[in-house]
């Protein structure tokens with residue numbers, strides 16, 4: 001195939017009048033209309049001087065046009081680099097510099113804030129607004145509706161997705177065309193998606209979950225998506241009767257369960273509910289079945305690996321587990337020190353290998369070597385076990401990571417910022433249970449001797465540099481941080497002591 005990703009997911013639908021996207025406004029976009037838009041965008045992007053292999057960074061609101069940017073990159077052989085819409089200019093600056101992106105696409109409302117960081121990084125800047133207008137659509141308006149697909153190899157990069165690191169520096173995970181295609185093919189079959197599926201899509205499209213898992217599956221099958229700008233409870237409840245399937249993070253399901261309109265009748269016709277990106281509490285799984293008669297299908301993945309495991313479609317979907325390794329994925333539970341496989345039932349580090357596993361971190365060979373073994377196994381940093389019936393259970397993390405509403409937050413990045421604030425001697429950031437987001441961020445601060453901390457000023461400094469979802473929801477001053485005999489901060493002590501901060505009374 002000339003360009004495996006484009007041909008497999010997009011090109012096959014050329015000329016198809018079947019619906020691809022059902023939009024919140026009530027209208028639908030056919031595959032053919034979407035591909036014509038894609039071709040015009042591909043011309044406009046290339047006219048900016050981008051050539052195959054260049055990176056295009058996009059911090060844009062979810063829309064059919066935003067999705068067409070992904071498709072246009074695939075068709076023009078450009079590496080797509082989607083960015084969380086919540087990131088600040090400081091954060092974007094790092095991604096542009098590190099990736100060497102040639103073009104930054106942003107919402108018109110952010111143009112003024114991002115112009116300087118784009119210039120600093122040597123990237124051009126174009127706008128694409130949530131309503132589909134902006135400089136890119138303007139430039140694309142008179143372009144041809146066909147574009148000669150750029151040949152690519154299966155091992156060429158399709159996307160660069162940044163994931164934070166334990167050092168506080170984000171790492172660009174290099175995903176190849178075949179990483180994406182192979183995972184979409186396996187999941188489509190495993191979860192029995194067909195062209196009759198209408199997927200309710202309320203996830204963001206700057207992460208693996210909404211962009212690759214959800215969208216690529218639908219593209220592969222020729223089904224359609226009810227494509228909502230974000231998760232809006234009323235809208236989701238109103239539109240569920242038109243859907244056959246839905247994918248979400250646990251927060252979607254707990255919010256639905258909190259609403260009495262979400263009942264058995266509303267979803268009796270549904271084929272499948274899938275959950276991932278964060279642990280689905282066993283109690284949510286049970287409550288969901290009691291309310292709706294459906295068992296949520298939980299699966300487990302990572303930015304670096306796409307999806308690794310899934311509960312079965314036909315067999316028992318077991319609460320508190322993430323199911324079995326997907327076909328083609330080798331999964332082992334390894335001793336954290338030696339990397340040797342542990343006997344069944346023992347807790348160790350989850351390692352995975354397969355066509356889904358990424359190529360490495362962009363420009364970080366040492367980091368890649370630390371996490372991706374020479375034999376192809378990727379060290380996930382998740383702690384788990386395999387039960388006596390082969391189900392994988394995730395029991396914790398060997399990495400200092402908070403997952404809030406499905407977004408990953410690395411404490412180190414926040415601690416580095418807190419430590420810089422006037423009067424702060426040291427800090428520790430931990431995740432504590434939260435009824436809506438699963439976990440949320442709490443910052444503990446110790447003042448320098450004789451200083452009184454200005455917590456409002458510290459919170460303001462955080463909001464200038466860090467995306468809203470990373471802000472500590474509470475800042476707490478302590479006389480000292482709990483430490484073990486080796487002097488290491490005991491975050492587990494803080495987590496345990498403050499576990500009820502948001503969940504009790």
Ligand code: MCA
Nearest residue numbers: 207208209231251276277301302303404405406407468469
């Ligand atoms: C929004 N806010 C958040 C979050 N989202 N704060 C913490 N954690 C979050 N996840 C901020 C808002 O800016 C707002 O700030 C306040 O919190 C409350 O906003 P709310 O309206 O309640 O939030 P929302 O807009 O409804 O968003 C919540 C959400 C959203 C629907 C759960 O975060 C979401 O769609 N999450 C999905 C993330 C996802 O797709 N993850 C996949 C990663 P203020 O108080 O100032 O107004 S891919 C992955 O993990 C792997 C590969 C995998 O396995 O899938």
Ligand code: AMP
Nearest residue numbers: 163276277278279299300301302303408
């Ligand atoms: P990300 O770096 O955003 O790709 O997030 C990947 C991490 O999310 C994994 O390493 C896990 O810690 C977590 N994760 C994803 N799916 C699940 C799940 N079903 N249960 C528990 N944790 C999950």
